[in-house]
Amino acid sequence: MKTGKYLKGLSLLLAIMMILSISVPKISTGAASKKIKLSSKKLTLEVGASKSLVLKKGKSKISKKIKWKSSNKKVATINSKGKITAKKKGKATITATYKKKKYTCKVTVKAANKATPTPTPAPTPTEAPKPMISKTAISLNPGQYEVLELTLDGDTIKTGVTWSIENTSETPTGPASAGKLEVAHLRESSRIDDRGKAYIIGEYGGTAKVTATYDGNTYTCNVTVAKGFDVKSDLKIEYSTTTIFIDFNLKTDGSGNPDPKEVAELQEQGCEVTGKRVTKYQVCEVAKYKFTKLPKTVEEIKSLFIEAEKDDTVDLEKKDAGVNYGGFNAMAANICAANAFTWPANAADPHYSNSPQGWEIKEMFEFINGPYKDDDIANVQMTTAIDSMKAVYQSMGENGYKVYFKGAKHTNNYTPSEYTITMYKGPYYIKEQDTITGTRPTTYMIFVPGYETNASSLVSDACEGFGSDRYIDVAYSTKDARWYSFKNNFMHITANDHKVPEETR
Incomplete structure (x- = not known):
């Protein structure tokens, strides 16, 4: 009995649990947590x-x-x-x-924080324009030039600028009072359109510095000039003597008599004068200047006098001091200066004398011939000489003055076989000039022999481009201790009459 009751109760409990498990939904713990x-x-x-x-x-x-x-x-x-x-x-x-x-x-x-305003930057003050030199370094060959100028805000400063130049490398000491040879020349043009400009002309191999001074400040340009003519390596001088027979007639007056003063002067020099005929055998000094390169600037021309300086000494107190080879450098320098002349095809004639080429030529001849006492006369003579050189250059080209070198003649367009100038000292001297003191004659004639020369031993080296000999007077200055070409004698070299027609040869 008890067992049956127990089983009946257990069955009822199981039935209730089954009903509950089917009807009650399961609660998700995850959903409950989503707040x-x-x-x-x-x-x-x-x-x-x-x-x-x-x-x-x-x-x-x-x-x-x-x-x-x-x-x-x-x-x-x-x-x-x-x-x-x-x-x-x-x-x-x-x-x-x-x-x-x-x-x-x-x-x-x-409240909103007030933004700190970005400060407006103070305007940068505009720097005042400063002067500038057009170039700080230039390189030149001898004879070339560059133009320098000081500019302010792009415009040339035309007044108040002082230009100067100095060597920064060693150069040889020039003849007598000439000082050191200059690496470059600085020239200022007087032309209105060139005002404020400085022309820098290359002269002698080395370095130099150009300085422009303006308003208390300096501006510099370094100059380098390439090596050009070197008198030590590009020139060889050979000296000798030759005997020349003098035979010429003196001018006579209406009665057929020569000037007694002239006769006395020639007799003093050892000449035999018979009537109007003058004869004499004379030992004359000869010099050969053999160039491998020609000087073409003022300073290179000056260096010719350095090399020959040892031969320039004149003992003024000795009437007969033996052979003297002084003065040949003046003739050689005149010939080289004429060969340095150039004439640009588009150059305006009035401007040539105020251009780098004109300055150079004028200064060359002034150095060789000495300063003139009368500037007006000097200008007239220089103008005439330039006109002659211009005519030669235009008619004969750059070879026009190479007529003085060995082998140059009109049939080969005056092209030398070698750059050798043969010169001989004249068989008679000229009376001492006012500027010369002493007892020994110090003024001579130096000749370049043409093909008609009577110096028979020189014929093989005579110039074939012209007939009669060309000469200049040379004078020794005791003040400067050097030789000069006397007065305007350089015009005998620059004369425009070199061409000789073939039929006259």
Whole structure:
């Protein structure tokens, strides 16, 4: 009996448990943990700032059926999407209502920090333009030139500039009082359109520095001149003597008599005068200048006198001091100076004397011939000489004055077989000039023999481009201790009459 009751009760319990397990749904612990909350419960914003609130269920965003509200719209507002905008300083509560439940966020609005204004930078003062030299370094060959100028804001400074130049390398000492040879010359033109410009002319191999001084400041340009004529390596001088027979007739007066004073002077020099005929055998000095390269600048011309200086010494107190080879350098220098002449095809004649070429030629002949006492006469003579050289250059080209060198003649366009000048000293001397003192004659005639020379031993070396000998007088200056070509004798070399017709040969 008891056993049956027990079984009946157990069956009933099992039936109840089965019913409960079928009818009661299982509760998920994960769903129970997904609370709904705002993304922020407190916010601090500056006036003008904005921030969005988000209502979340767990990690999921709730975006629908939310009502947003601000407790103080003057302080902060919120739109339907949860974006808060701070309006003015104060506090407000933002409420989100969802399924009848409210979620709040306290908002504090602070005054906006005033942005520190970016300071406006002070305008950079415009630097005043400074003077500039047109070139700070130049390289030249002897005879070439460059133009320098000092500019301010692109314009040439035409007044107030002082130019100077000095060697920065060693050069040989020039003849007597000439000082050191100059690497470059600095010249300023007097032409209006050249005002303020400095012409730098390459003269002798080496370096120099040009300085422009303006308003208390200096501006420099370094100058390098390539090696050109070197008197030690490009010239060889050979000396000798030859005997010349003098035979000529003196001019006579209306009665057929020569000037007694002239007769006495010739007899003093050992000549035999019979009537008007003059004869004499005379030993004359001869010099051969053999060039491998010709000098073509003023300073290179000066160097000819350095090499020959040892032969220039004149003992003024000895009437007969033996052979004297002085004075040949003056003739050689005149010939080289004439060969240095060039005439640009487009040059305007009035401007030549105020151009680098004109300055160089004028200074060459002034150095060789000595300064003139009367500038007007000097200018007239130089102008005449330049006209002659221009005519030779235009009619015969750059070979025009090579007529004085060995082998040059009109049939080969005056092209020398070698750059050798043969010269001989005249068989008689000229009376001492006013500037010369002493008992020994110090003024001579130096000849370049033409093909008609009567110096038979020189015929093989005579110039074939002209007939009669060309000469200049040379005078020794005791003041300068050097020889000069006397007065305007250089014009015998520059004369425009070199061409000799073939039929007259």
